[in-house]
Amino acid sequence: MIVINVGFQLVSIDPSEVKGIGRDGIGEIPVKDGGSLADAMHMVGLVPDKPFMTLVNGDPVAPENRDDKVLNDGDQIAVFPPIEGG
Amino acid sequence: MGWQEKVLRVDLTAGKITPEPLNMEWAETYIGQRGLGTKYLSEEMDPAVDALSPQNKLIFATGPLTATGASTGGRYSVITKGALTNAIACSNSGGQFGAYLKLAGWDMLILEGRSPEPVYLLVENDDVRLLPAKDFIWGETVWDTEDKIIAKHQNPNLKIASIGVAGESLCRYACVMNDRDRAAGRSGVGAVMGSKNLKAIAAYGSVGTKVANPQAFKEANAAARAKLDPSEPRKRLSSIGTHAMLDVTNSYGSLPTLNCRAVQFDGAASVNVKAAHTPRRSDGKANLQTNKACFACSIGCGRIASIDPEHFSVKDKPRYQISLGGLEYEGIYAVGPMCGVDDIDAATYASALCNEHGMDPISFGASVAAAMELYDIGAITKEETGGMALEFGSAEALVWAAEVTGTATGFGVDIGLGSKRLCEKYGHPDLAMVVKGQEFPGYDPRAMQGMGLAYATSNRGACHLRASPFQDDFAHIRTEGKAAIVKKSQDRNAAWDSTGVCLFAGNAWKVDDLVAQLAGALPGNWTVDGFFDAGERIWNLERLFNLRAGLTKADDTLPKRVMEEPALSGAGKGKVAEIGKMLPEYYELRGWTVDGEPSSQTLGRLGLN
Numbered sequence: 001m002i003v004i005n006v007g008f009q010l011v012s013i014d015p016s017e018v019k020g021i022g023r024d025g026i027g028e029i030p031v032k033d034g035g036s037l038a039d040a041m042h043m044v045g046l047v048p049d050k051p052f053m054t055l056v057n058g059d060p061v062a063p064e065n066r067d068d069k070v071l072n073d074g075d076q077i078a079v080f081p082p083i084e085g086g
Numbered sequence: 087m088g089w090q091e092k093v094l095r096v097d098l099t100a101g102k103i104t105p106e107p108l109n110m111e112w113a114e115t116y117i118g119q120r121g122l123g124t125k126y127l128s129e130e131m132d133p134a135v136d137a138l139s140p141q142n143k144l145i146f147a148t149g150p151l152t153a154t155g156a157s158t159g160g161r162y163s164v165i166t167k168g169a170l171t172n173a174i175a176c177s178n179s180g181g182q183f184g185a186y187l188k189l190a191g192w193d194m195l196i197l198e199g200r201s202p203e204p205v206y207l208l209v210e211n212d213d214v215r216l217l218p219a220k221d222f223i224w225g226e227t228v229w230d231t232e233d234k235i236i237a238k239h240q241n242p243n244l245k246i247a248s249i250g251v252a253g254e255s256l257c258r259y260a261c262v263m264n265d266r267d268r269a270a271g272r273s274g275v276g277a278v279m280g281s282k283n284l285k286a287i288a289a290y291g292s293v294g295t296k297v298a299n300p301q302a303f304k305e306a307n308a309a310a311r312a313k314l315d316p317s318e319p320r321k322r323l324s325s326i327g328t329h330a331m332l333d334v335t336n337s338y339g340s341l342p343t344l345n346c347r348a349v350q351f352d353g354a355a356s357v358n359v360k361a362a363h364t365p366r367r368s369d370g371k372a373n374l375q376t377n378k379a380c381f382a383c384s385i386g387c388g389r390i391a392s393i394d395p396e397h398f399s400v401k402d403k404p405r406y407q408i409s410l411g412g413l414e415y416e417g418i419y420a421v422g423p424m425c426g427v428d429d430i431d432a433a434t435y436a437s438a439l440c441n442e443h444g445m446d447p448i449s450f451g452a453s454v455a456a457a458m459e460l461y462d463i464g465a466i467t468k469e470e471t472g473g474m475a476l477e478f479g480s481a482e483a484l485v486w487a488a489e490v491t492g493t494a495t496g497f498g499v500d501i502g503l504g505s506k507r508l509c510e511k512y513g514h515p516d517l518a519m520v521v522k523g524q525e526f527p528g529y530d531p532r533a534m535q536g537m538g539l540a541y542a543t544s545n546r547g548a549c550h551l552r553a554s555p556f557q558d559d560f561a562h563i564r565t566e567g568k569a570a571i572v573k574k575s576q577d578r579n580a581a582w583d584s585t586g587v588c589l590f591a592g593n594a595w596k597v598d599d600l601v602a603q604l605a606g607a608l609p610g611n612w613t614v615d616g617f618f619d620a621g622e623r624i625w626n627l628e629r630l631f632n633l634r635a636g637l638t639k640a641d642d643t644l645p646k647r648v649m650e651e652p653a654l655s656g657a658g659k660g661k662v663a664e665i666g667k668m669l670p671e672y673y674e675l676r677g678w679t680v681d682g683e684p685s686s687q688t689l690g691r692l693g694l695n
């Protein structure tokens with residue numbers, strides 16, 4: 001199986017709750033070629049249909065589009081919680 | 087039954103205090119707090135009066151769930167015509183004061199006129215007195231005012247709402263502070279209090295509150311609590327606070343930086359949550375000490391911090407080498423990235439001075455940022471500042487600005503005008519990042535189009551709490567669909583802010599959870615639909631106030647910069663705020679004319695004509 005590597009960054013999420021990510025919230029994970037953003041989130045144990053917000057290479061990917069968002073080698077994923085301001 | 091059914095009317099001109107019954111018909115229609123206070127203000131006052139004249143009224147209003155035991159139910163609002171905006175002002179605060187006012191037996195205070203001499207109001211249950219503030223607390227900081235009142239009356243349980251020197255000297259964004267570090271922060275409600283020569287209100291109450299249906303209330307309250315306490319938002323707000331938003335907006339590209347010249351801040355890592363948690367070299371302590379909760383709140387999003395005792399801002403000042411109110415997102419955005427300052431101790435000191443002197447840190451920080459840009463382009467020079475190099479990124483300039491503005495000294499008086507009046511004075515009105523005269527909170531509307539619409543249409547000027555487009559904005563940079571999201575969440579928040587419960591509980595609750603508590607606390611039939619209807623009625627009532635005050639459709643806009651200069655980076659790179667694409671749909675959804683006025687049909691539907 002061909003595998004690609006994608007960068008993963010947790011923003012304002014406790015990294016201890018997420019598999020394979022360093023204590024600084026940053027890591028790199030292998031994903032099967034043709035894998036989606038939803039696949040990558042599954043791999044680290046983030047449930048894709050939880051209301052996390054996601055960016056791939058700085059562009060937002062809405063929750064409903066995560067299954068269709070195919071990843072490329074070297075893509076940078078950022079995930080942050082659905083916080084509201086105050 | 088949720089209410090004490092009593093209002094205290096205080097004629098400051100005559101020094102007369104009159105209790106009167108709460109208008110229960112209005113309470114049913116406008117819920118309480120924000121809605122009910124706005125109804126009283128609209129009925130009793132011509133909205134065209136000068137905000138700083140004796141004709142303006144100042145209302146302190148609790149909600150039906152304030153002090154009933156509902157989770158986060160300790161809130162009150164200050165409702166008046168805003169000194170910053172000349173529009174309806176409604177500033178909501180937590181802490182303990184609102185709950186104690188209600189526990190003293192009063193749902194609402196209506197303050198009228200202007201006292202001939204500085205005074206403060208003492209409310210101990212039914213014993214209510216106006217007392218002289220001159221040669222006692224007038225001219226004092228908020229912190230000293232609280233200490234002195236408590237010492238004089240020998241009652242450590244008094245909870246105090248007061249203004250600092252900023253409010254006394256009519257700084258346009260002066261707040262009403264309570265419990266040292268909680269604020270009815272926005273729109274200049276503290277300046278209105280200062281214009282009335284009213285320094286403080288001290289409340290102590292032991293009357294208690296009652297609910298209409300104790301069993302139903304108890305059950306609804308327990309169910310809501312069971313949902314809130316283990317929830318992720320509660321844990322997150324408690325551990326990393328609202329401060330966590332800084333990494334989110336910075337990575338997204340919606341963090342207003344350098345007076346909105348940029349949308350991401352190079353120095354973010356020096357002022358983010360991680361920086362606040364990291365022990366420093368000098369004394370091994372972290373900036374963040376602990377969290378703090380308001381009355382009946384199990385969230386505790388408030389921050390308690392300490393400034394590095396070696397830092398230049400506090401080095402020889404033991405007064406500030408203590409635990410004090412710490413950094414929350416909207417404050418740190420404004421005194422940090424917006425000014426280009428990456429010094430967490432300088433930012434914490436500036437925030438502390440905002441608390442001590444009674445200034446809104448959002449408007450203060452954004453006004454300093456505007457002044458820094460005016461300095462950068464040469465419109466302000468050292469001649470005006472008295473020698474200070476007011477440069478973007480200068481921690482020294484930020485610290486100096488907080489000191490001179492809080493004490494209304496020298497150029498601080500100009501910074502205290504707020505961005506709009508400051509930029510007009512120095513010939514560059516387009517550099518003010520404001521809506522209706524009120525400074526932006528920490529979201530740039532180029533990457534967050536829904537927030538842009540929320541700012542433009544907010545009845546109290548730019549605000550992040552009047553609508554909740556966050557989730558859609560962080561998922562889609564588009565204009566489609568934003569009008570409906572903004573309208574619905576405006577109605578929801580207007581009703582929520584009228585209950586006495588904190589908006590943050592809404593991160594874990596649905597509207598049903600709150601309505602069930604209202605239904606237990608109050609007589610009558612409370613439904614989710616009725617809740618949204620009340621919110622829409624309140625929103626339209628605020629709009630009518632503003633139209634009568636002279637505001638028009640032209641005030642539903644954003645600064646030229648965010649509409650014409652594309653974002654330089656981030657998810658919204660190349661985008662501008664496209665308010666013109668969203669506003670017509672928003673007016674239509676509201677049932678307003680193309681000129682932004684509620685149609686007679688809409689007014690009829692809401693019972694407002």
Ligand code: SF4
Pocket residue numbers: 158180181378379380381383384385386387388588589590591
């Ligand atoms: S969530 Fe924060 S602001 Fe709201 S009541 Fe609790 S401590 Fe106060």
